[in-house]
Amino acid sequence: MNTTPPTDLGGSAVVRDAPIIAVTGASGAVGGRVAQRLARAGVPVRLLGRDPSRLPELPGAVAAPPAAYGDGEAMRQALAGAHTLFLVSAHESPNRVLDHTTAVDAAVAAHVERIVYVSFLGAAPDATFTFARDHWHTEAHIRVSGVRHTFLRDSWYLAGIPAMTGADGVLRGPAGEGRVAAVAHEDIADAATAVLLADTESEDTRHDGVTYDLTGPEAFTLAEAAEELSRATGRTITYHPETREEAYASRAQYGAEEWEVAGWVTSYEAIAAGEMSTVSDAVTRLTGRPAKSLAAYLSENPDSYRHLLKAD
Template sequence: MDDLIVVTGASGRVGRRLAVRLAAEGAHQRLVVRSADRAPRLPGTETEVAISPGYADVDSMRAAMTGARTLFLVSGREDADRVTQHRAAIDTAVDAGIERIVYLSFMGAAPDATFTFARDHWATEEHIRASGLHFTFLRDCLYHDAIAHFVGADDVLRGPAGDGVVAAVSHDDVADVATVALLAEDRHAFDGQTFDVTGPTAFSLAEAAQVLSRATGRTIRYQPETLEEAYASRAGYGAPQWEVDGWVSSYAAIAAGELATPSPTVKRLTARPAQSFAEWLDLNPGDWAHLRR
């Protein structure tokens, strides 16, 4: 058994970036994706395993993890039963002989977190702790990309965030931190550790609207909503209640101050500053092209 790393979600926004970085470092990795044709083609990739439907596909997950020591576990797609899928992946990892999990969690994960999806992450963390495996939790904040996608077709960024601020982070910074955590020579220094992964500063959604206005040349504004208004404005999407709760509570978590504190993790572990929201816009024009109408 060598230092084979299993990377889940390898066709996603963080997983793909992580796989590219691990390949550049010469790591031996196995990519786990839902569709094999979406997996990045990289040196050092042993196999590509398609899992469907998700982590509950125990046989495919066991095949993906057999012979590996380390698992990078990205959270599954948002779902009413996501915690059950996460627990299945963790239990399969134990059965397959995995020794260590680096789990991509969420900032403020807690049983009573305002952001309802952060409660899923807390439950997953607790299951990992109980598994007996070595672990590292990377709790990322909301992504810069999410902030850009908060803007509606009418150029209004609306939600019940009040005057709260958010220390949003880029996918690239999260992938860089994950690379360090997975490849560190002294991996024991990461055992049992939890790291918040954020951007360099926190900003309000009103400030985000100003930055987006400068970048797009459009007039984008922030419109605070009450919780009642937020639920009413999203009622027409036909989404299930658990999903609407997640949408609305992401803003409410900002208002509650639960995503407000910048962390030095990116700079400390990568020896470079984290990307600000404005820097992310400059570096990733394709990710907010929908705003240049």
């Protein structure tokens, strides 16, 4: 097994006889990072997407024909011959669970041997965060499929903290005084890569049937996050703990459908309910280095809060 931390992997020739790893969401923040790391590791990668023209060009990576999650036959053809499927969860929609289960069934039909699924922290049928329920149902379907599997349950993204803060310097949401151990995309990608590479050179099954909670090193309140943003930006950033009514009203301006707004609001309410306070050492165990803190993330990613750089 390759034990080199993914972030240290240098470029190498593709190992032609290594198992093919199929990566979905390769044009996105998680899938794209994972695809890059796998390419650097020298394993053959197959990139899946609805629009192949949006997929990155990487050494050793081949773009499959167009395949949407909900198109079972297209997914089956795109996955033919692949050993492992890295399944990044689809964009939120009313049909999300059906899309996921269709993709899983297609993988089974294509004789994919294992699925590494990007889930969400606290996934449960009665989770406060409505979209986390979708993840639980997807996990349940994968479990009964009989395919080898690993679940990566991500916390909130660190990138979301500055992104959800308004240009007026206010972070709004009904999170109360709850805590969240938000995690960096880079840490998720490194952890996922370590899992994906585990059996490319040997019959390493130690990740089979395992669920990893991928979190940052500390759980903080959104008021504490605002303080960290204040230090990074040099201006006063505040947190306004909205009521549920305020949260729905402040998001009505986007004209989104009711189910989507409910997802946005309940993501904060899950924090208030204590469902996002988990702090796990899985990133460290899988990558061999500490997970990134909010302060470190902001220091390394000034563009993430550029919209906040103005005088009070």
